[in-house]
Amino acid sequence: MAGQRPIDRQDDLIYGLGHLKRFACGVGGHVINSPPILELRNISKSFGAVQALSNVRLELHAGEVHALVGENGAGKSTLVKTLAGAHQPDAGVVLLDGREVVLSSPADAQAAGIAVIYQEPTLFPDLSVAENIFMGRQPLRRLRRIDAKACRTRAVELFDRLGVPLDPDRPARGLSIADQQLVEIAKALALDARILVMDEPTAALSGVEVERLFSVVRSLQEAGAAVLFISHRFDEVFSLSRRITVMRDGRWVSTDPADALTVDEVVRRMVGREVSALFPKTDTTAGAERLVVRGLTRYGVFADVGFTVRAGEIVALAGLVGAGRSEVARAVFGVDRYDAGQVLVDGRTLTRGDTAAAIAAGLALVPEDRRQQGLVMELSVERNATLTRRWRLSRLGLLFGGAERRAATIWSDRLQVKTADLGDPVSALSGGNQQKVVLAKWLSTDPRVLIVDEPTRGIDVGTKAEVHRLLSELAGQGVAVLMISSELPEVLGMADRVLVMHEGHLVTDIPRARADEESVMLAATGQGGAP
Amino acid sequence: MQTQPPSQRGASDSSRLVHRFFLFRELGIALALALLIVVTTIVNPRFLTPQGIKDLLLGSTILAVLAVGQTIVVVTRNVDLSVGSVLGLSAFATGSLFMANPNLPIPVALLVGVLLGAVCGVVNGGLIAAARVPALVVTLGTLYVFRGVDYTWATGRQINAADMPPGFLHMGNATVAGVPVLTLFAIVVIVVAGYYLRTFRSGRELYAIGSSPAAARLSGIPVGRRVFAAFVVSGALAGLAGVLYAARFGTLDANAGSGFELNVVAAVVIGGVAIFGGSGSVYGAALGAVLLTTIGSALPVLGVSPFWQRAAVGALILAAIGLDRALAVRLTRTLRHSTRTEGP
Amino acid sequence: MKRQARTRAILGSWDAVLLIAVVAVVLVGALAIEGVASPRFWRFVTLEAIPIALIALPMTLIVITGEIDLSVASILGLTCTVMGQMWLWGITSLPLLLAVCLLLGALLGAVNGLFVTAFGLPSLAVTIGTLALYRGLAYVVLGDRAVADYPPEWTMGAIAPIPGLTIPWMITVVAVLAVVFGVVLHATPIGRGLYAMGNNAEAARFTGISVLRTKFWLFVATGAMSSLAGVFWTLRFASARADNGNGLELAVVAAILLGGVSIFGGRGRLIGVIAAVILLGILRNALQLAYVPANTLTIITGSLLIVSVVGPNVAGMVRDRLRRRRPTTP
Amino acid sequence: SEETPAAPQASAGASGSQAPAAIKEGLKIAFLPKAVNNPYFDASDNKGGKVAVEEFKGVYSQTGPSEASPSAQVSYINTLSQQGTDVIVVSANDKDAICGALNEARAAGAKVVTYDSDTNPTCRDAFINQASAEGIAASQIKLISEAVGPDGGEIAILSATANATNQNAWIEMMKTELAKPEYAKLKLVGTVYGDDDDQKSFQEAQGLLAKYPNLKGIISPTTVGVAAAARYLSGSEYKGKVQLTGLGTPNQMRAFLKDGTVKSFALWNPSDLGYLAAYTGGALASGMIAGKEGDKFTAGKLGEYTVGKDGAVLLGDPFVFTKDNIDDFDF
Ligand SMILES: Nc1ncnc2c1ncn2[C@@H]1O[C@H](COP(=O)(O)OP(=O)(O)OP(=O)(O)O)[C@@H](O)[C@H]1O
């Protein structure tokens, strides 16, 4: 396979992917008997009326991977930020090696040997990837001058360790979410920290990168580091971690060895009730062709992509990270222009590059990057949720708060958005709850064609089931659903058909009956033949 | 893994192009500048006599020094609109100082001017960093306040060339190997600032702050301290510019440097410094300052009617930023199309 | 995060603070300074405020979308000179003059809008350029001449008071326009879009809001309103000159910022801006009456601006600090 | 200049039926310059007008915008009118734009005297002319002609703002003057504007020399411009080769007279201008004169003046400063 993937921008990076490996299970053979190197005691933190953490405790030992799980909004990220010195707790103490410390700024935490990968990437778009990794602790030459060459070579070493051929000289702007996440990981590794905290590092990654990451984490663990790992994917949690702490509603619920727990038990503790089955796909009979895409080409990004989605169908678009799935979705929705091809909804051709027209024709897109593309972080939950319907909610061109509030209430109840007040800015919501607001925003438009790009990224099990149920329900009502997902079980569980993209081309179209992990992954890595 | 080597090469090819583009960006301004000078000289050879060159260099010096300070602030996603007022204050202070002590050594005057500017910078930076408020508003406020202080202090007085020591005024006019002494100050400032921003951690951190303030905070960069320092430096450079102004113009009243702020911002923007922070260099900004002053002095020489001059300056500013943009877009497109031909 | 939320809560009531300040200044002024209570004072204050308000209305919307237009005063000046030149050519129909001027303003605004939206250039840079360009064109049109021989019906008509009052009738035009802009900003889908694009243009694009088209039309509107202010200016001062309204852009920007509009876009309300325009006008005139010298007025204007942003933030921080201290002290 | 024969005070009463013989005490007299912070107006108002007002026991004040603009001046006129000022002495930033406000102030009882820069005659009671336009133009042309020498050559004008009323009037008169046969060898090649801004004037002077290689002389009839041009010339290779004259203050120009950049320049005494304006205002407000042509009054130490056509009062001819007399002056 030649590595000539089409690229979009001058700063785009081209790289291929290694072979897919299965998760290597197994945990390092350390026995916990040493005192914890990090201990949190009775940490409490509130934001205005929201009690994000109350009396949370946590112990991290050298050489262990400790998983932290909980529903969206349980307080995991808040705990991480407290550890990172980005938030100061209202009460409680942090002990490092048994001594009480005050982490009053991120610099303090770094100095104490704590490296953090935040849930949302925190890169400097204008700076090069290498500079991003070493910002504030670049290798120095004489007279405290930065050694740019050392910077570069060390970045390359780090990427080799992670198995990603990212170019250290390219600017961070324009990196895909996955690549951003990888840079974040490299940044944390570069710290050589004793304590590594990772807040959903895998949410944007596909299997290959996840496996690479895990092998790195295991080697760190063997070298004696303590790792705190947060994820909503239980296979990862159980394959990587030795102990699992469950949080609910800002409180500590339990900490147990992973061996002593089952997925069901963890979910029960997280949610406080039994969760219905995931992927409740009901069979529907496909109706007329709703969305037809023909020969869609955007030079350097994707070429000659054509497919149809029928009413009542859920079609999954699978592929490796960077295969160009999101780009296709954006072009179809009119956010990006395309160079050739045609998009038809219910037989009518859409003007290219016109989002408003696409929406008017009944298209909806739940984008992959909720912070940049999905939400206006400074605006309230209510405004965000009704932004797509502002014309419909207006009377004689006038729009008053009441109509928006009512509409927003309905949908936030339906999706169980956890917020103190609909007037709060969405930036105050937890990641998962933010995702729900994006869903609310688009589902409320009664779309005829719904495109969802990684709809359940960062969403907890309970809500995930709810989202899946919603998608099925919508399909049942005759909506054509195009679902982009990097999670194979989700793809296989939900889709009537699976389209697979590889390097900007649609390589195969597999019906539900024949779709399995093997066939999809082979096609995604460019090794599968025609169906 | 056979895919890796070729793709990685491709990647660094593209990034090299990116680098070349950024180099080109400053080259583009330099080119525009050269073009302007050549055309003007063809029309009027006197434009490039030693006297003409000296005038050009002297003319750009003060704006260039201010542009360096402004760049340091702008890369942190802030802006300092008060520089014109700080310059005025420092220039008047220098004059008053010399009136009171005609025998004062010049370095002392320089030091006092720079210190006074730095104090103004402390006011700006202190308010902005401590209260975390938008720089544009604060410095628009201090633009008024510093100017008001200057007015109140001067109360219609004027300091004339005759009031200042000849040695000081001589410095404003003297040349070393054809290069005015004042310009040497500017060159030193540009080189030091440029080198610092590129090769020291704290310099890079300024870019990081401008690129993403929130991320900078989470990375443990002392954002407040750095922004504060950037404003102090900008103030100090404006103070230095004030002393240079006094040396060059000799006549000082409270209006010195009023309205400069827009010129400085224009110079920085023309020089390719992103107004929203994170990228750009002091070399570009200084070139922008030279280009802007050259436009100002070339137009009268070209015989453009005084009524058309202002319009021409505006049109050239638009042309400069438009051209810069067009180059960037074109480069992107070329890259995209070139990959198409070899792509699948 | 938390501080921001609090700041916002206080900023939400910043309008209230400004309105109270207006009332306070009026009361104190009326009691302490001779002349503030007189009807003539109000006439002068409103006459001064009208052009600033006319420009500030559309400009507030532009700033909320995260852009800025510094060329407004130059558009005003160019309009004045074109109006003067047309008068010299013998065009004596006021409606025609007005129509041509508004069209011209819209056109000049469209040029700004084109540069910003079609070429993707930062508006601050573009409008610094057109600030010089338009002012320069004003000099090209009239040069060193001034046109001042407008019929007194026009010049008197422009500043004629509302019957029975001393306040000029133009203020009703401003009021109607303020309501129009206020409703558009705060109670229409378009207004919602403006806030959205001011905060996150990309998300707005993903929501089907035509960011570029909206911004373009806002620049057009600002141009037209600046021209309207230009026509008023010409008639009020009975003088069309190339330097009319020189430097007015800073006064407008100052009023908008004092009004609590975030320079980064996405935040602010029109009522605050209007209160700020009034506050600045009253304060300035009242202090002049109280023999405060111009130089001190300059300092006061600047300090007000600083206080307008630093005040709420520091108050928020102090409250934050106090609140955090309380639970820890046993 | 119009000679004012030293007539006895008795004849001053001719203008009114029972005109008072002296200026009333306690008159509120306010000076409104183009902009405060301008040294020229500091000299005319605070060193001239103030002295006069104190002499006749009035209440002196100076107020005005910090930057020269007609609209800001209007605001101050309104304020002065509300404050019940008896006399507003104003130097107009625009001869038309402040008319409306001045007339409103006059309707409210104030007398308006313009000085330095006039408004339309219809909106003021008297204008104190520092020197007639003809006088200034004639003296400027004469000075440059002498400096350049008998061979003549190209000359240029560096003015203030393009809209300055007085400047434009002078420039027009200079052109008329140049048309006279004795100046046939002088050729006016251009007029540029330094906006009364030091740096802009400096650059414009520089531009003039680059553009006109054969330039022999520059006239800058504005204090800011002439100082800037002198500074440029004195620091350049053109010093002594290109002649400069204009209207400047002695303190600003002293150094350049002495180093030979400038041979001579002219100016009236700004303090006298303010002094005369104050007395004229006082006389008007006391009803001693009405501002009609032929009215006579005594202006303290300056002696007696007669109101000329259109309410203009002429201060006198400009004074020519040279190396030899410059040290007698300090303003
Ligand atoms: N800056 C803030 N201001 C106000 N409330 C906040 C803020 N940050 C977090 N919260 C609230 O604190 C609670 C915990 O949020 P947190 O982000 O820690 O959840 P989480 O467990 O990480 O969830 P997820 O799995 O969705 O990422 C939520 O209710 C959230 O709304």
Ligand SMILES: Nc1ncnc2c1ncn2[C@@H]1O[C@H](COP(=O)(O)OP(=O)(O)OP(=O)(O)O)[C@@H](O)[C@H]1O
């Ligand atoms: N905003 C952007 N600017 C520039 N390039 C981008 C941007 N987003 C993605 N890319 C690039 O476009 C290519 C295709 O990315 P895309 O996001 O479409 O892939 P994908 O198959 O959807 O993968 P993912 O699982 O990350 O969504 C990637 O190489 C990525 O680097």
Ligand SMILES: [Mg+2]
């Ligand atoms: Mg989280």
Ligand SMILES: [Mg+2]
């Ligand atoms: Mg994607």
